[in-house]
Amino acid sequence: MKIRIMGTEAECKKFVAVIIKNVPEGYIRNISKWYRNERKSMYSNEGRVYIDLEIPQDPRKLIE
Numbered sequence: 001m002k003i004r005i006m007g008t009e010a011e012c013k014k015f016v017a018v019i020i021k022n023v024p025e026g027y028i029r030n031i032s033k034w035y036r037n038e039r040k041s042m043y044s045n046e047g048r049v050y051i052d053l054e055i056p057q058d059p060r061k062l063i064e
Helices: 009-022 059-063
Strands: 002-007 028-031 047-053
Touching (some): 009 047
16 A cells, blocks of 8 residues: 655654554555655645555554
8 A cells, every 4th residue: 555645844754753653563665755746836845755555454453
């Protein structure tokens, strides 16, 4: 599963820290670097981070 997180660099770093702290070891495949959005708009200071996760056969194991 690939998840895209969008926000400022600081917001994305905070959220990634939450993911790392709360998702059991072995489920996170990869976390990309922060990429700045290319479009010129009112959100030009925002960007994105991609998180690749391995979802277990029984997703309830993530909340045990």
